[in-house]
Amino acid sequence: MRLALLLGGPLLATEGLRERLEGFRLWAADSGARHALALGLPLELWLGDMDSSPPWLQEALPVPKEVLPRDKDLTDGEALFRKALELGAEEVLGLGALGGRLDHTLAHLELAFLLAERGSRVALTDGLTWAFPLLPGTHGLPVRPGSPFSLLPFPEATLGVEGARWDLPPTFLRATTRTLENQALGPLKVRVERGRALLYLFP
Numbered sequence: 001m002r003l004a005l006l007l008g009g010p011l012l013a014t015e016g017l018r019e020r021l022e023g024f025r026l027w028a029a030d031s032g033a034r035h036a037l038a039l040g041l042p043l044e045l046w047l048g049d050m051d052s053s054p055p056w057l058q059e060a061l062p063v064p065k066e067v068l069p070r071d072k073d074l075t076d077g078e079a080l081f082r083k084a085l086e087l088g089a090e091e092v093l094g095l096g097a098l099g100g101r102l103d104h105t106l107a108h109l110e111l112a113f114l115l116a117e118r119g120s121r122v123a124l125t126d127g128l129t130w131a132f133p134l135l136p137g138t139h140g141l142p143v144r145p146g147s148p149f150s151l152l153p154f155p156e157a158t159l160g161v162e163g164a165r166w167d168l169p170p171t172f173l174r175a176t177t178r179t180l181e182n183q184a185l186g187p188l189k190v191r192v193e194r195g196r197a198l199l200y201l202f203p
Contacts, residue, residue, distance in 0.1 A: 001025070002091040003084050006032035006043070007077045007108065008052065009100035012127030013038035017095075024093065027084070029076040032096050033061055047083065048076035077104065081111040089120055097124035098131060109133070109154070113196060134190060134197040143184040143201065150200040151179040157195030163188045 004021050006028040018039055026041055030048030034057055047066040050058065068079060077097075084092050092115055097108040112122045112133045124131045132141075133154075143149065143163075151161060156174035161167055165183040170193050173179065190199065 001087060001089045002093075003027055003089045004093045004095055005029065005077075005080050005084060005097070006035040007080070007094060007096040007104075008032045009096040009098060009104065009108075010126055011035045011038070011096040013040075014127055017125070017127055021093070024091075027080055028063075029080040031057070032077070033057060033063070035096055036061065047080050075104070075107065077108065078111060081108075081115065084120075085115055085118060088118075089115070091121040092123075094122070094124040096126065098126040098129055109198065113154070128203045130201045132199045132201075134192050134199055136192045136194060136196075139188075139190045139192070139199075141188040141190065141199065143186070143188050145184060145186045147184045148202045149182055149184055149188070150202075151182065151190065152198045152200070153179075154196045154198050157197045158193040159195075159197055160191040160193070161188065162191075 002024045004024040004026045006026060008031045025044050026036055027045040028036060028043055030050060031052040033043060033046050033053060036043040043061060043063045046063045049068045049070045051070055094108055098105055108124055112124055115122045116133045116135055122133055151159060153173040158170055158172045160170035163185055165185060170191060
């Protein structure tokens with residue numbers, strides 16, 4: 001099962017993103033459903049309390065809804081992530097998961113790690129920037145030469161990078177900008193010896 005979760009943050013609906021979504025089932029959390037209109041792709045499930053989805057949007061998308069109560073102890077976005085987790089999704093793309101409200105972005109990053117820890121391949125995007133949660137191990141990443149990237153301990157990790165303009169031997173990092181604004185020379189190899197890390201790829 002490959003799922004694209006449409007969340008409430010900003011999303012640039014590019015042709016490249018539409019192509020990337022081929023073979024994915026689209027689920028939306030509340031106002032994230034508007035991205036289905038921008039992408040011109042069919043929505044399979046719409047989940048949320050609908051407090052941020054205006055009547056015009058609900059009329060424009062005759063999609064099966066799973067309505068949640070407004071008084072609850074999690075966001076509609078988290079409920080959508082957890083539904084994907086329960087169904088054992090093999091791959092999950094979080095669209096509209098970055099940017100906008102920082103508190104929601106940080107929560108989406110934590111939820112991405114939760115999915116990764118359960119064995120799902122996960123990526124989050126705003127349509128331009130992509131974020132990938134990296135768990136302990138060696139990660140080979142097919143990055144185009146010249147692609148800018150940043151690598152962040154989350155919140156601390158022992159990290160190494162090969163294939164970059166500035167390679168890094170395994171180094172313990174915490175609260176640092178040392179691994180920001182690097183550049184790939186070709187495919188990257190990232191080694192996470194301890195902790196967790198986030199790889200950001202920029203256009």
